[in-house]
Amino acid sequence: MDFDAFFQDSLARLKSEGNYRVFADIERRKGAFPCATRHHEDGESEVTVWCSNDYLGMGQHPVVLEAMHEALERCGAGAGGTRNISGTNHYHVLLERELADLHGKEAALLFTSGYVSNWATLGTLASRIPGCIVLSDALNHASMIEGIRHSRAQKHVFAHNDPADLDRRLSQLDPDAPKLVAFESVYSMDGDIAPIAEICDVAERHGAMTYLDEVHGVGLYGPRGGGIAEREGLMDRITVIEGTLGKAYGVMGGYIAGSAAMCDFVRSFSSGFIFTTALPPAVAAGACAAVRYLKTSQMERERQRRNVRLVRARLAGIGIPTLDNPSHIVPVMVGDPVKCKRISDWLMATHGIYVQPINYPTVPKGTERLRITPSPVHSDGDIDRLIAALSEIWSECALHRNYNVA
Numbered sequence: 001m002d003f004d005a006f007f008q009d010s011l012a013r014l015k016s017e018g019n020y021r022v023f024a025d026i027e028r029r030k031g032a033f034p035c036a037t038r039h040h041e042d043g044e045s046e047v048t049v050w051c052s053n054d055y056l057g058m059g060q061h062p063v064v065l066e067a068m069h070e071a072l073e074r075c076g077a078g079a080g081g082t083r084n085i086s087g088t089n090h091y092h093v094l095l096e097r098e099l100a101d102l103h104g105k106e107a108a109l110l111f112t113s114g115y116v117s118n119w120a121t122l123g124t125l126a127s128r129i130p131g132c133i134v135l136s137d138a139l140n141h142a143s144m145i146e147g148i149r150h151s152r153a154q155k156h157v158f159a160h161n162d163p164a165d166l167d168r169r170l171s172q173l174d175p176d177a178p179k180l181v182a183f184e185s186v187y188s189m190d191g192d193i194a195p196i197a198e199i200c201d202v203a204e205r206h207g208a209m210t211y212l213d214e215v216h217g218v219g220l221y222g223p224r225g226g227g228i229a230e231r232e233g234l235m236d237r238i239t240v241i242e243g244t245l246g247k248a249y250g251v252m253g254g255y256i257a258g259s260a261a262m263c264d265f266v267r268s269f270s271s272g273f274i275f276t277t278a279l280p281p282a283v284a285a286g287a288c289a290a291v292r293y294l295k296t297s298q299m300e301r302e303r304q305r306r307n308v309r310l311v312r313a314r315l316a317g318i319g320i321p322t323l324d325n326p327s328h329i330v331p332v333m334v335g336d337p338v339k340c341k342r343i344s345d346w347l348m349a350t351h352g353i354y355v356q357p358i359n360y361p362t363v364p365k366g367t368e369r370l371r372i373t374p375s376p377v378h379s380d381g382d383i384d385r386l387i388a389a390l391s392e393i394w395s396e397c398a399l400h401r402n403y404n405v406a
Contacts, residue, residue: 018337018368019359026354033060034378038354047352048382050372055220055328056300057377058250063293064286068251071285079278083110083267087278095288099255102218102226102291103241107263110255110284112276114215114244115143117254120272121242122147122182122211128269129178135166135208137183137194144182144213160187163198170206179208180239185228186216189363189371191329196229200237209239219248220301220328225294245283249290253279303376304328307383311374314387319401320394323369330372331358332390334399340368343393351389 014020025039026047034049034057058064071091081087092110099108111117122144126132132153136144138160148155156173159165166181173179181203183194196212203210214227222230227243229235240262245253256263267273294300308328315322315332323331332355334340340357347353355370363369374383394401 017360018341019361024348024354024356028059030065031060033057034375034382036354038348038352045352047348047354048378048385049354050374050378050386051354051356051370052373052375053247054250055248055373055375056250056294056304057375058219058248058290058294058300060377061250061290061293064250064290067289068282068286071282075281077282078280081278082274082276083278084274089278089281089284091281091284091288092278095284095291096255098288098291099243100257102224102295103230103243103257104226104235105241105257106260108255108257109263109267109273110253110279111273112253112279114242114246114254116272116276117242117244117256118143118213119147119150120270121240121256121266122180123150123272124266124270125209125211125240126151126153126180128265129180132178132180133173135169135179135181137161139187139190140182140184141188141213141215144184148182161192161194163195163202166199167202167205170202170208173206175206179203179206180211181208182211182213184213184216186214186221186327186329188216188329189331189358189369190323191325191327191331193228193326196232196234196238200234204237210237211240211242212238213242215242215244215247215254216327216329218243219290219294220304224296225291225301245287245290249287249294251287251290252283253287300376304374307374307376307378310380311372311383311386314383315390318387318391318394319403320390321400321402328373330374332370332372334368334370335366337365337368339397339399340370343390343397344370346393346396347389351385353386353389 027037036047036049038045038047079087079089096108126134134148134153134155136157138157156169158169186193217227219225221228229238240256240258242256245251311330321333337359344357358371359368
């Protein structure tokens with residue numbers, strides 16, 4: 001077999017369909033976010049980033065940077081090993097305590113990323129609990145799907161955000177079988193929010209564990225940034241809360257929080273935890289500072305919500321269709337992969353506006369979009385330029401405008 005020919009043919013098909021991913025070579029500048037330097041074949045240019053998951057700009061915050069510098073000077077660069085073999089630094093311990101406190105749980109456990117925390121925890125729980133049956137929301141993240149698949153446990157997919165369908169499926173299962181319901185709080189592509197209380201009602205009625213992915217909720221919602229479950233007073237009803245340190249907290253890493261026994265169980269049996277080098281101490285220190293800071297500061301969340309409302313209103317005013325949702329994510333619906341990439345490329349080349357196209361397989365075909373994430377550090381001028389540029393390219397592409405959008 002000509003392997004390279006196979007690779008090239010597969011990539012050519014992706015390109016012809018408009019689904020080939022191109023990485024933007026972006027250099028973030030300390031203290032300047034959302035402004036950045038773009039490196040390209042013609043040199044360098046200035047861009048404004050509108051698609052970052054650094055939702056609150058904490059990756060540039062002085063409190064975070066100071067903590068990381070201090071830890072770097074105290075401990076050096078790397079952790080030196082896995083958590084089990086010399087890699088547990090005191091900063092890891094402090095961060096896990098901070099996260100357990102954030103979610104009102106007995107314990108927390110750190111991983112190298114949100115993807116790994118989902119994959120490792122779901123894979124471990126579902127495979128190690130004898131006869132465990134997993135009920136998974138239809139739009140769960142790839143990391144959750146992969147963890148469940150890796151466990152080889154029996155799996156049932158329930159309709160997205162549909163407690164009635166979940167109840168129907170649970171009712172058909174052996175009432176004595178151990179069951180785990182896995183779902184997210186904020187879904188990252190559509191920006192919709194799960195009916196957590198209703199899902200907990202169903203799960204509790206059937207004696208099922210609940211596993212809630214809060215990666216797009218932590219730091220952003222709740223009085224201390226504990227996520228949607230904190231905002232709605234439901235954290236005590238969730239068996240496992242999973243989160244990330246790489247989005248609203250602006251650093252890197254993933255984690256779970258729950259009972260001491262559950263966290264210790266995953267720590268002791270998960271290969272994805274046991275055999276992975278620990279996060280660098282400076283990263284843990286920066287994350288700890290971000291979590292601690294956002295437990296008390298409301299300014300960033302309030303400013304972000306203000307900018308989200310403003311961007312939505314301005315887009316509605318020029319008839320550009322968005323998915324209506326109650327979260328901080330603003331999906332601008334294009335519905336064509338080639339045009340979606342063309343718009344993204346044009347915004348970057350013509351106006352220095354960076355919004356990544358979101359195409360299949362991340363979203364279903366026909367729902368291609370630009371995923372805009374307004375932050376507290378975007379200025380009104382940034383918003384003016386974004387809206388004007390989108391209106392111009394929308395007309396050039398002869399795309400539908402919906403002036404009935406609220």
